[in-house]
Amino acid sequence: MTATLTAAPTTRTTDQFAQTWRLVGLMARRERIIGLVTLVLFIAINAATAAQIAASYSTPAQRQLLLNGPGSNAAFRFLLGPLQNLESTAALTVWRAGLFMVAALGVCAVLMVVRHTRAEEELGRYELVRSCATGPLASLAAAAIVASGFCVVVALGMSLMLFPLGGTASGVFSVFAQYATTGLAAVGAALVTAQVAKTSHIANLTASAVVLIGYLLRGVADSIDGWSWLRWVSPMGWAEAIDPFGADNLWPAVASLAVFACGAVTAGVVVMHRDLGAGLIEPRPGPSSSARLGSVGAVAWRTTRSLLASWVVGIGVYALIVGFMQPSVNELAEGNEQVTKVLQQSGLGGDLSLLFVITMVAFLAVAASAWPVNLAERLRTEEAGGRTETLLGTPLSRSRFYLVHVVLAWLGVALAMMVAATALTVGDGIAGGGWSESARHSFAAAGAQIPAALVVGSIGLALYGVRPALAHVGWLIVIAALLLGPLAGMFGLPQWVHDLSPFTHSPQVPVASMQWTPIVVMVAVAAVFVGIGWAAFRRRDIT
Structure with missing residues (x-):
């Protein structure tokens, strides 16, 4: 007696982004706790900073002392940036917490992107997703969408809370642009490092270094005469150049958006041409044998x-x-x-x-x-x-x-x-x-x-x-x-x-x-x- 075995039909798709929005829902659900806690933490720190500023520097004389003291100190300029705007509690809050929190948002965005891309690939779950009727760019696009949405939501929370503190509409929008576009630039960097680094640890370190080194270079530009050009080599410097409640210059934000776009396109090209699990940046291989690893x-x-x-x-x-x-x-x-x-x-x-x-x-x-x-x-x-x-x-x-x-x-x-x-x-x-x-x-x-x-x-x-x-x-x-x-x-x-x-x-x-x-x-x-x-x-x- 013989039997005929018929192979099950394999569902294939030519859509490079097939099932992207389903993956967006899955990733957003996984981030619901971490993302919410991070959002609350950002807003709480900003609110506490604003309350402290309102209590300590409520008069023009006190604000002038702040400008003449810490505001003129090179160490404070390195850490917080130059103090240029004293008109409102909102402006002082942005100076006291702004750039540090912007850098923190960039690092959080990096961790989120890598968590849903290279980390999933290391654990073998990305291969399972790709075995379904999903496009090769779906996971990458979904991670970019979720991380970008996170940055926008945090930017909204950090900016809208400044209206009761005396913030103007143009200044508040500049703060939103500071957070949102710098976060998007970090997303773009993380999308690339998640493709070229072989491990999630290396991807996180590399992309986070882009953000933090930019923060340090911006500090050098603010604290040392003759080095102001360093402000223009990183998204952190561009974020400072927006100058909320001052110049409200949104053109530097365009550069951060360009970094995001270039990063997304580059990551898409790489993911279409590399093998699963491969990467250009690999951990240094250890020796084939060693007496020092006996315990x-x-x-x-x-x-x-x-x-x-x-x-x-x-x-x-x-x-x-x-x-x-x-x-x-x-x-x-x-x-x-x-x-x-x-x-x-x-x-x-x-x-x-x-x-x-x-x-x-x-x-x-x-x-x-x-x-x-x-x-x-x-x-x-x-x-x-x-x-x-x-x-x-x-x-x-x-x-x-x-x-x-x-x-x-x-x-x-x-x-x-x-x-x-x-x-x-x-x-x-x-x-x-x-x-x-x-x-x-x-x-x-x-x-x-x-x-x-x-x-x-x-x-x-x-x-x-x-x-x-x-x-x-x-x-x-x-x-x-x-x-x-x-x-x-x-x-x-x-x-x-x-x-x-x-x-x-x-x-x-x-x-x-x-x-x-x-x-x-x-x-x-x-x-x-x-x-x-x-x-x-x-x-x-x-x-």
């Missing part, structure tokens, strides 16, 4: 050292900039009753420069606490790729695997904070603030913040230990620790809410005496979360 600790260090280096370098660079600003901070309090009142009510007994060090070190500690969360994300990726299962197939216990990565995470936090303290000292010393006393204050403040950062980082690793998909929640923990800790005072939150952040309990050295009880308690809490993650990881399935 799980050596393997963990080898696979994560570049990621740790990016965090340490980023934190160190920002700390160096803060160090340059430190000698000029006391100018903020000159003639400003609001700032003086805040200083007197702090109860810490130090001058504004020391309070500035403590505050900025707390922000740097929050950044350092994100390193273990990023490591948990890397562990999730390794597990999804089957590499963790391969390692655990050797005589390697789950306990040792998990605890080695915990040790790496803790040491990374300590390293980042020590580098931050060193950079603060170097910046302050070069700017004329002294060396020995600055080093003593910086290292004392940084050391006091390490236990709080360990708590946040240990929670992130514990979430991975319980379930790999929960590793993403670690970022929400970092954001919550920031909003309820260093930023809690800007929102007028009650003390019990403030106390939910471990950074609230860090000793305020050097202006207050060292208190060892909160240090011991926070280290113990971090150890408890390590134990929870360890116990869960030993028992759950490896996916």
Whole structure:
């Protein structure tokens, strides 16, 4: 008896963008939580900044002091740009938070694009999508649409809130153009790097570097005479050239739109001609064999050292900039009753420069606490790729695997904070603030913040230990620790809410005496979360 087998018909399409809008819906649904949290965070930070500006610089005399003090300081110009417009609270808010938040939006847009393109390709899901009746450009176009829509929504939120603060229609529209077009330029850069880089990590670093290096070049142009031409070589410089509430010049925004268009076209051409999984920028291949990779600790260090280096370098660079600003901070309090009142009510007994060090070190500690969360994300990726299962197939216990990565995470936090303290000292010393006393204050403040950062980082690793998909929640923990800790005072939150952040309990050295009880308690809490993650990881399935 014979049977005839008839092949199932294969659905093919000649439409290069087939099913794009269905993929847009899928990607938007996946971003609904991260995108909403990011939007709320941007608006909350901008609103808190506006409230602080309205309280501290409500009169023309106070605004003039701001212009003559921090506004004329090279370090502040490097970080925030030139202060040119004093007419309204809206204009001062744009100066205080504008360019930094614009750069942050660019980095968020980069992460979103890569998350839906190269990261999906690494995990094998892009191949499944392409096996359906989808066009070869559908995923790329959908990622561009979702990321662009995100940038536009954030731009609307950041600009429309300026109307009650005295913003004019032309100035508000210029702010919208600042955020939207710079975000779109970052999307264009990410579309290209996602195609030419072989891994999502390299794609994220490359595209984010375009944004952040542009921010640094813009700072050099603003702070050093004769280098103003650097303002015109990057989208961040073009964003500053728009000059909201001043010239309101929209022509530089056209250049950012051109970057987006060129990036989208280039990425489309590349994706049509490259092989699946291929890339021009590849990780440096390791040796075929090595006696130095004989332990799980050596393997963990080898696979994560570049990621740790990016965090340490980023934190160190920002700390160096803060160090340059430190000698000029006391100018903020000159003639400003609001700032003086805040200083007197702090109860810490130090001058504004020391309070500035403590505050900025707390922000740097929050950044350092994100390193273990990023490591948990890397562990999730390794597990999804089957590499963790391969390692655990050797005589390697789950306990040792998990605890080695915990040790790496803790040491990374300590390293980042020590580098931050060193950079603060170097910046302050070069700017004329002294060396020995600055080093003593910086290292004392940084050391006091390490236990709080360990708590946040240990929670992130514990979430991975319980379930790999929960590793993403670690970022929400970092954001919550920031909003309820260093930023809690800007929102007028009650003390019990403030106390939910471990950074609230860090000793305020050097202006207050060292208190060892909160240090011991926070280290113990971090150890408890390590134990929870360890116990869960030993028992759950490896996916």
